[in-house]
Amino acid sequence: MKLSRSGIWLLVAALVVVLAGVGPVLAQPKIPADFGFDQGKDSPGKVTFSHSKHKEAYEKCSACHTKVFKMKKGQTGKLTMDAMKKGTQCGACHDGKTKAADKVVFTVDDKANCEKCHKK
Ligand code: HEC
Ligand code: HEC
Ligand code: HEC
Structure with missing residues (x-):
């Protein structure tokens, strides 16, 4: 089958639309697994940060990145x-x-909450 010139342009346009839709999804970094922070002086216990437990803010990475935390x-x-x-x-x-x-x-800022983050 031979494509007409406008047919080719239509294909190109369709491809651009598809790529524009997929691009942002591919560019999105994966959500990291839980990780711990190095303990500072007198830290009462290891703190583990869980991306998956921060679900409320989850879909909006911008809630933390990059104003609050570097990525x-x-x-x-x-x-x-x-x-x-x-x-x-x-x-x-x-x-x-x-x-x-x-x-x-x-x-x-409440003693009752230290252990919610710092695990012995
Ligand atoms: C509630 C806050 C918060 C939210 C929301 C959040 N992050 Fe993070 N993220 C962190 C913290 C804290 C770190 C570690 C920063 C540091 O150690 O300086 C981090 C680090 C990262 C890292 C680097 C991990 C590594 O091993 O270097 C990536 C990638 C990342 N986040 C992706 C995401 C994505 C994608 C989203 C949205 C789906 C997201 N984050 C939402 C808090 C958050
Ligand atoms: C929202 C989570 C969270 C809560 C709640 C929390 N911390 Fe921390 N804390 C951290 C993180 C993250 C670090 C850095 C890693 C580390 O040093 O273990 C830290 C570090 C520390 C450190 C060492 C660095 C410094 O600032 O001197 C001390 C001491 C500490 N916390 C005491 C406490 C006490 C006492 C409480 C309760 C009144 C508390 N933390 C509640 C997250 C928390
Ligand atoms: C963008 C806002 C935001 C930031 C920044 C943030 N958190 Fe949270 N965090 C939340 C919300 C919302 C919840 C769920 C509500 C609740 O349980 O109070 C939560 C819950 C938690 C919990 C309880 C999780 C569970 O077991 O259900 C821990 C532990 C915690 N955060 C640690 C941290 C630590 C450590 C940091 C800093 C490295 C941090 N968070 C930064 C919003 C945030």
């Missing part, structure tokens, strides 16, 4: 409770004020 492990710098209590790092949400799915996100 590379260790690149955000040292995580400290002082910074978190000032509302940065994990404290950007874990401040006892921010709501997600109608629930207030537990604060870093």
